Amino acid sequence: MSTSTGGWHADEDLLSRYVRGDAGPVAAASLEQHLLRCASCRDRIAAHVPVPLLDAAWERVRDEAVAGRPRRLERLLVRLGVPAPDALLVATAPSLRTSWLVGLVVTLVFVGLGAAYGGDRGLTFFLLVAPLVPVAGVAFAYGPDADPSHEAALATPYPATRLLLLRTAAVLAASLPPVLLAALLVPALSWTAVAWLLPALSLTAALLAASTWVRPTVTAAALGAGWTAAVTSASRAADPTAVLAPALLVAYAVLGCLALLVLALRSRSLTTLGSPS
Amino acid sequence: MRAGPADEDAALLAALADGDLAAMRRLYERHAPWLSARLLRRCNDPDVVADVLQDSFLALWRGAERWRGDGEVAAWLWGIAVRRLVSRLRGRRAAVVLPLEEEADPGTAPSAEEVALLGVEYGDLGSALLRLSPEMRAVVQATVLDGLSTRQAARLLGIPAATVKTRLHRAKAHLRRELAGGLA
Numbered sequence: 074m075s076t077s078t079g080g081w082h083a084d085e086d087l088l089s090r091y092v093r094g095d096a097g098p099v100a101a102a103s104l105e106q107h108l109l110r111c112a113s114c115r116d117r118i119a120a121h122v123p124v125p126l127l128d129a130a131w132e133r134v135r136d137e138a139v140a141g142r143p144r145r146l147e148r149l150l151v152r153l154g155v156p157a158p159d160a161l162l163v164a165t166a167p168s169l170r171t172s173w174l175v176g177l178v179v180t181l182v183f184v185g186l187g188a189a190y191g192g193d194r195g196l197t198f199f200l201l202v203a204p205l206v207p208v209a210g211v212a213f214a215y216g217p218d219a220d221p222s223h224e225a226a227l228a229t230p231y232p233a234t235r236l237l238l239l240r241t242a243a244v245l246a247a248s249l250p251p252v253l254l255a256a257l258l259v260p261a262l263s264w265t266a267v268a269w270l271l272p273a274l275s276l277t278a279a280l281l282a283a284s285t286w287v288r289p290t291v292t293a294a295a296l297g298a299g300w301t302a303a304v305t306s307a308s309r310a311a312d313p314t315a316v317l318a319p320a321l322l323v324a325y326a327v328l329g330c331l332a333l334l335v336l337a338l339r340s341r342s343l344t345t346l347g348s349p350s
Numbered sequence: 351m352r353a354g355p356a357d358e359d360a361a362l363l364a365a366l367a368d369g370d371l372a373a374m375r376r377l378y379e380r381h382a383p384w385l386s387a388r389l390l391r392r393c394n395d396p397d398v399v400a401d402v403l404q405d406s407f408l409a410l411w412r413g414a415e416r417w418r419g420d421g422e423v424a425a426w427l428w429g430i431a432v433r434r435l436v437s438r439l440r441g442r443r444a445a446v447v448l449p450l451e452e453e454a455d456p457g458t459a460p461s462a463e464e465v466a467l468l469g470v471e472y473g474d475l476g477s478a479l480l481r482l483s484p485e486m487r488a489v490v491q492a493t494v495l496d497g498l499s500t501r502q503a504a505r506l507l508g509i510p511a512a513t514v515k516t517r518l519h520r521a522k523a524h525l526r527r528e529l530a531g532g533l534a
């Protein structure tokens with residue numbers, strides 16, 4: 074520290090001559106060694122350095138730092154062992170944050186509803202919304218409607234199907250746990266608290282398969298309308314949990330598998346969702 | 351005495367590694383001024399110096415350079431900056447004038463103040479350095495004081511690596527003679 078220099082510090086004149094290049098080689102070399110160890114002389118030299126140069130460089134540093142700021146999610150994924158390019162593309166999905174937020178809001182709403190009403194009304198609402206949360210998330214995770222960096226993301230040689238599945242997995246991982254938590258907090262749901270996962274996954278698979286032809290947002294709207302009709306009619310007839318009858322659960326599973334098969338067969342021709350090549 | 355500045359620099363580097371832009375701003379305020387002054391003495395093109403500052407701080411931000419937590423932060427930062435300068439200078443030697451060689455007029459005797467200053471920092475080595483030719487002193491400065499490799503020093507000075515080696519060899523022999531003979 075400064076004690077090692079025997080109390081010597083550069084005066085303003087030397088600092089000013091050094092910055093102008095007039096200090097002479099010996100004084101300059103000495104001052105440079107001193108500056109490495111003396112914070113007070115480093116602070117004082119700032120007054121002699123041209124401000125425009127420093128400001129211009131800082132503005133560029135700041136702009137590039139903000140533009141290239143690695144996302145927290147991306148860092149987390151890399152830390153969990155996901156390869157860096159995968160992590161980048163997953164983290165840039167616009168709906169990841171959204172689907173997590175939606176999941177959280179749904180959680181809060183159901184905790185509230187379950188506490189206030191319980192019974193059939195809360196149950197119908199839950200069955201209506203819960204399976205559609207991942208569908209909405211996936212619809213906005215990938216595709217021309219959702220992703221402003223879509224073009225850029227696909228400009229790199231990266232398999233579109235891999236990206237699609239990665240982002241779907243990420244959306245499911247982000248959106249299902251909060252909804253599941255909400256379901257477990259509503260006593261009226263009992264076993265349906267878990268059974269809704271089957272139609273949710275089946276609908277998501279159907280979305281992926283259909284989206285090899287049509288925009289995912291269009292498909293998601295159609296699936297949402299269909300599911301809403303099914304739940305409301307079941308609710309009016311007698312029991313909203315009829316949409317989770319054992320026979321129907323088997324049908325969801327079969328449909329889901331069929332959808333995944335279609336996706337696998339069509340994945341080779343898939344460039345972007347909704348716009349097959 | 352060990353307190354403040356070094357600890358604050360280390361804390362700022364840690365915050366910067368966590369993506370704290372304000373910490374980088376603070377670190378920039380503390381170190382960019384003297385770094386730019388020192389860089390301007392190696393390269394008198396302010397645009398290149400601004401580019402080097404930008405490269406260096408972005409390297410910190412992106413984690414390309416990691417502080418291992420020992421030694422002086424300032425010396426470590428200078429090591430980063432001078433290497434970025436060398437890589438920026440690749441292929442544009444003509445644009446660069448080295449103030450050190452330019453001003454080191456052999457006819458000008460070093461002032462008493464200069465000798466005293468050098469004595470403070472380098473002891474007897476300082477006065478011996480004074481009696482080197484400007485060419486040899488430039489090589490000693492780039493390699494010994496700035497910590498560059500022979501190849502990097504060659505790029506910075508715009509001379510062949512072999513010339514750097516020869517001059518450094520001669521300079522060391524010269525210094526050894528000076529230190530052995532002139533002490534008493």
Ligand SMILES: [Zn+2]
Binds near residue numbers: 082112114115
């Ligand atoms: Zn000082």
